[in-house]
Amino acid sequence: MGIKFRLPLVWNVYFSFFIYAFSLGAIFPRLGDLQLQMGIGPAALGLSVTGAALGVQVSLLMASSVLSRLGFRKVMFFGMLLMGIGEALAGLATSPYVFFGWFFLAGLAIGVVEVAVNVEADRVEALAGRRIMNRSHAFWSLGFFATGLLGAFVAQLGVPAGLHLSLTGLVSVALTLLFLARYQPAPIRGADHDGPPKLARPTRGIMILVAFTLSAMLLEGALIDWSVIYMRDVFEESAFVNGLALTLGALGQFIIRFFADPVVDRHGAERVARVSLIALALGAGVVSFTPNSTLALIGFVFLGAGTAVIFPLAISAAAQRGDRSSPENVAALAQFSFVTFLLAPPLLGFVAENFGIRYSFGLALPLILGSWLTVGALSHAGRKA
Numbered sequence: 001m002g003i004k005f006r007l008p009l010v011w012n013v014y015f016s017f018f019i020y021a022f023s024l025g026a027i028f029p030r031l032g033d034l035q036l037q038m039g040i041g042p043a044a045l046g047l048s049v050t051g052a053a054l055g056v057q058v059s060l061l062m063a064s065s066v067l068s069r070l071g072f073r074k075v076m077f078f079g080m081l082l083m084g085i086g087e088a089l090a091g092l093a094t095s096p097y098v099f100f101g102w103f104f105l106a107g108l109a110i111g112v113v114e115v116a117v118n119v120e121a122d123r124v125e126a127l128a129g130r131r132i133m134n135r136s137h138a139f140w141s142l143g144f145f146a147t148g149l150l151g152a153f154v155a156q157l158g159v160p161a162g163l164h165l166s167l168t169g170l171v172s173v174a175l176t177l178l179f180l181a182r183y184q185p186a187p188i189r190g191a192d193h194d195g196p197p198k199l200a201r202p203t204r205g206i207m208i209l210v211a212f213t214l215s216a217m218l219l220e221g222a223l224i225d226w227s228v229i230y231m232r233d234v235f236e237e238s239a240f241v242n243g244l245a246l247t248l249g250a251l252g253q254f255i256i257r258f259f260a261d262p263v264v265d266r267h268g269a270e271r272v273a274r275v276s277l278i279a280l281a282l283g284a285g286v287v288s289f290t291p292n293s294t295l296a297l298i299g300f301v302f303l304g305a306g307t308a309v310i311f312p313l314a315i316s317a318a319a320q321r322g323d324r325s326s327p328e329n330v331a332a333l334a335q336f337s338f339v340t341f342l343l344a345p346p347l348l349g350f351v352a353e354n355f356g357i358r359y360s361f362g363l364a365l366p367l368i369l370g371s372w373l374t375v376g377a378l379s380h381a382g383r384k385a
Contacts, residue, residue: 009184010124010128012182012183013117013124013136014135014136014138016076016117017137017139017140017143018140018142018143018146019143019175019179020080020114020117021141021143021144021147022143022144022146022168022172023083023084023168023173024106024110025144025148025151025224025250026164026165026169027087027091027165028148028151028228029147029155029228029243029246030091030161030164031049031225031228031229032155032228032229032232032242033155033161034091034093037093037094037161038093038095038096038099040096041353042229042353043350046348046349046350046352047096047100047346047349048096049103049225049345050100051090051099051100051101051102051103051104051106051107052103052104052107053107053338055086055103055105055109056108056110056111056114057111058107058111059108059109059111060111060112060114060334060335063111063114063327063331063334063335064330067112067116067119072119072185073180073183073185075116076116076176076179078109079110079112079113080109080113080172080176081109081173082108083106083172084168084170084172085105086103086106087165087168088162088165088166088168090102090103090165091163092162111335114334117140118133118136118334119326119327120186121136122319122330123187123188124186126186127186127187130265131262131264133312133315134257134264134308134312135257135260135261136312137312138255138257138308139254141251141308142250144246144250144253145247145250148243149247151164151243152242152243152246153240155239155242156238156239202332202333203323203329205321205323206321206329206332206333209333209337209374209378210333210337211370211371211374212310212374212375212377213310213311213314213337213371214340214370215277215280215367216276216280216310216311216371217337217344218340218364219280219284219306220307220311221340221344221345221348222303222348222360222361223300223304225345225348226348226352226361227245227246227249228245229242229352230287230296230360231245234293234296234358235296245297248301249300252300252301252308253305253308257308257309257312260308264309268379269313269317269378270375270376270379273310274375276306277368277375280302280303280364281306283299283300283302283304283305284299284361285299285362286298287299287300287361288358288361288362288365289358303361314337314377314378315334317378318332318333347363
């Protein structure tokens with residue numbers, strides 16, 4: 001009976017990551033079109049995109065409390081609904097201020113859903129007795145890959161961004177409803193019964209994990225926000241090829257994340273993280289300096305592969321620290337790691353407008369060294385400090 005229960009539970013967690021990313025990622029292949037629709041430059045676009053990051057920050061302050069009170073099913077449904085509405089209306093915006101406002105609304109949903117799916121994966125991981133966190137994030141990447149490929153295709157066809165995002169939101173909410181109708185969330189873990197406080201405050205251990213994730217978060221944000229525009233501005237490729245930059249980066253993430261869990265079990269989190277950081281540095285270097293569009297696409301694959309396990313490993317380490325409830329630690333890590341997403345778009349947009357978009361990706365190279373120096377934080381799960 002345990003086997004009959006366990007396998008559907010694991011695959012339903014995978015689906016929750018997939019559909020979350022499929023809805024969230026729909027807008028990013030269309031950012032170049034939306035930039036032209038609003039008639040703004042890279043710096044203004046970077047500021048506009050911070051709407052979602054700011055919304056994420058606000059919701060992460062209370063995400064663990066909301067999850068504790070509403071439960072996974074309600075958070076998933078209302079979060080996906082709000083995300084779809086926010087992105088669809090942002091896709092209709094002709095002003096960066098309007099875009100910022102609707103993207104902020106989407107961000108409010110993103111933060112809570114982010115914590116919900118990661119905490120659910122951690123609970124199912126404990127129930128199943130084996131790692132599923134990296135594979136769960138693999139399906140997040142698969143969702144981004146699918147929505148990126150779809151976005152590149154419809155952009156090439158000239159489908160308006162607003163229509164594309166509205167239909168994606170409707171499909172995502174409908175599939176979420178079907179998923180929730182047959183899903184019974186995993187039981188709460190022992191430490192989670194204490195109940196989280198209203199605000200998720202970081203401990204010293206969580207802040208070290210935040211430092212470890214900075215380079216990957218910055219480059220994943222750059223991949224998501226700027227890869228399509230990079231291909232358009234640097235190489236003047238077609239809309240479909242431009243979209244492939246994001247799509248191939250997500251594919252690289254998916255492949256590594258899908259096979260990462262047994263590799264981490266065999267070789268340890270630290271060793272896998274160090275190999276990932278080498279791939280991340282290689283990808284950032286290629287994108288920053290290559291004169292060839294094909295090599296640039298290969299560089300984006302390395303960026304996706306290099307970022308693949310960094311945040312999932314940190315999430316697992318945070319959830320397993322044992323000093324507080326796992327929702328509180330996960331929310332604290334996500335909250336402060338996502339500060340990178342809040343600061344990165346305007347910073348990278350400013351650099352792109354004043355120095356060239358290549359330099360936007362090169363900025364992360366010093367941060368990769370910082371991640372290398374703090375990788376030991378992954379071995380501290382279960383400690384009370």
